[in-house]
Amino acid sequence: MHSFIHSVGALFLLLLLCQPAQAGEKTGDPRQAVVLAAFGTTVPAALPGILNIRDRIQRHYPQTPVKIAFTSDLIRKVWQRRRGDAAFIKDNPSVPADVYAVQGPLATIANLQDAGYRTIIVQPGHISLGEEYLDLAATIDGLNAIRTIKAKYRPFHKLAVGRPAMGTSGEDHPYTDDLTLIAKALADDAAQAAENGGVLLYMAHGNTFMPSGSAYLEFAAIMNHLYPRVKTYIALVEGYPSLDDTLPLLQQAGVKKLLLKPFMTVAGDHTLNDMAGDEPDSWKSILGARGYEVMTVPQGLGEIDAFADVYLHHLQQTASDNDIVLH
Numbered sequence: 001m002h003s004f005i006h007s008v009g010a011l012f013l014l015l016l017l018c019q020p021a022q023a024g025e026k027t028g029d030p031r032q033a034v035v036l037a038a039f040g041t042t043v044p045a046a047l048p049g050i051l052n053i054r055d056r057i058q059r060h061y062p063q064t065p066v067k068i069a070f071t072s073d074l075i076r077k078v079w080q081r082r083r084g085d086a087a088f089i090k091d092n093p094s095v096p097a098d099v100y101a102v103q104g105p106l107a108t109i110a111n112l113q114d115a116g117y118r119t120i121i122v123q124p125g126h127i128s129l130g131e132e133y134l135d136l137a138a139t140i141d142g143l144n145a146i147r148t149i150k151a152k153y154r155p156f157h158k159l160a161v162g163r164p165a166m167g168t169s170g171e172d173h174p175y176t177d178d179l180t181l182i183a184k185a186l187a188d189d190a191a192q193a194a195e196n197g198g199v200l201l202y203m204a205h206g207n208t209f210m211p212s213g214s215a216y217l218e219f220a221a222i223m224n225h226l227y228p229r230v231k232t233y234i235a236l237v238e239g240y241p242s243l244d245d246t247l248p249l250l251q252q253a254g255v256k257k258l259l260l261k262p263f264m265t266v267a268g269d270h271t272l273n274d275m276a277g278d279e280p281d282s283w284k285s286i287l288g289a290r291g292y293e294v295m296t297v298p299q300g301l302g303e304i305d306a307f308a309d310v311y312l313h314h315l316q317q318t319a320s321d322n323d324i325v326l327h
Contacts, residue, residue, distance in 0.1 A: 032324065033065045033117040034315065037105040038125030039132055040070030041268035042078045044092045047099060049266035049300025050125055053308040057123070060312060063327035065117070068098060069108040071132050076102055106139055109159070118157040119324060123315045125265050125302070126164040128215060129175075130207045133164045162318040165265075165301075165310050166215055173317060175215065176222075181313065183222045185306035189261060190227035196295055198257025199231040201246070203275045203283060205264055206236030213240040216263075231255075234263060235283075237270060243283055247290070257293045260284060266300040 034057060038050045050068060058066040070076050082088045083100040103111070105122060112120055122140055126133045140161040148154050165182060167175030193200035200223070204216050216234045223232035231253065235246040250258075260283060262271040275283050276296040287294045301307045319326050 031117050032119035032121075032326065033067065033112045034061070034326070035067050035069050035105060035108050035112070035120060035122045036125055036311075037069045037071055037108075037122055037136055038265060040072045040075035040079075040102070041266040042075055043266070043268045043272065044095050046266040046268040046271070046300055047095065049264075049268075049302030051096070052305070053125060053265075053302045053311050056305065056308050057312055057315060061326045065112070067108050067112065068102060069105040070102050071105060071126075071136060073104070076104060105136055106143075109143065113155050118155070120156065120158070121160050121162060121315060121318055121322075121324065121326075123162040123311055123318070124164045125311065127205070127263065127265060127301075128164055128166045128207075128210075128212050129168050130164075130205075130210045130212055137161050158322055158324060160318050160322045160324070162311075162314045165307075165314075166219065172321070176218070178310070178314075179215070179219045179222050180226075181310055182219065182307065183226050185304065185310055186223070186301075187227070187306075188304075189259070190223065190230050190232065192297075193232075193259040194227075194230040196257055196259050198259055198293070198295070199233060199250070199253070199255050200259050200261070201250075202232070202234040202261055202263035203270070204234055204236050204262075205270065206239035208238045210239065217241065237274060243286065250292070251290075255292065257295070258287060259295050259297065260287070261297045262300065264300060265302040267298040267303070268300070271298050271300070 036050070036054050036057065041047060041050070054066050054068055079100055079102055089095070089100075109120060109122070122136065124133050124136055126136075140159060143156065144159055146155055163173065163178070165178065167173060167178030169175065189200055206212055206216070213236065216236065220232050220234045233246055233249065235241055235243045260275060262275055264270060273279070273282065276298050277284065279285060280289075284294050284296055
């Protein structure tokens with residue numbers, strides 16, 4: 001009798017162990033995740049510049065959660081306020097729920113770690129080696145500096161940060177390779193400018209406190225080498241070269257027509273107002289007042305699949321550099 005009861009008990013235990021996982025329960029989960037940390041935007045129509053990058057990474061690694069984070073405190077607060085605005089939500093059905101709940105990189109990483117993800121790659125959605133990226137990298141360095149008495153209690157197994165689209169310094173991944181990768185991804189921009197019979201002018205953001213202008217000018221030089229049929233210029237909202245620095249070059253070249261596009265991940269406020277707005281101080285108005293025929297394209301670079309894949313490329317290299325196998 002006792003033998004029979006033991007046999008039934010063993011069989012019952014075996015059946016429990018063999019039960020399929022419940023909904024939402026992960027089996028064989030590598031406990032690794034990706035955080036796409038972008039500056040962010042308050043313009044709903046500009047969100048595809050970020051979401052397209054997220055979605056392409058997610059499709060490439062379907063078993064790895066990909067979370068978005070916004071590095072701008074101001075932009076996050078705007079979305080947090082909108083979360084309680086029923087009228088705004090109704091008028092903007094295309095905005096996904098995770099945008100309303102978006103957090104900064106630190107909080108996003110902390111939530112993932114608390115949920116058991118101890119291998120995390122933070123992929124910046126920034127364009128250049130500027131203030132936002134350097135602050136993000138400093139945050140990751142700080143988290144990696146955490147030491148515990150017992151190694152097994154360290155918060156992360158691996159926490160790595162990728163590089164912005166235009167690359168960083170160092171020998172492992174030369175920034176010129178990244179600039180060339182971007183230029184190849186933007187072949188259609190050069191072709192469109194050539195078909196329009198004019199030149200290609202990009203509006204980049206830049207930074208007043210960072211000497212980033214040389215990288216933008218080098219990118220323009222690579223574009224001109226790859227696509228000699230059309231001349232490419234780039235000017236910055238902040239820093240050198242500004243639009244004022246670029247106007248004499250356009251005049252000297254005898255330019256008549258311009259294709260004006262943002263060199264930014266999203267076509268947000270800078271694009272809609274500073275670049276393509278109808279106010280007299282917008283780039284379109286300034287150029288038009290000088291007799292140029294201006295065609296504006298309010299499209300964020302992240303909306304272009306080939307450019308979005310630049311971030312995927314950087315993520316893959318960061319994973320390889322850190323012996324992380326994404327799934």
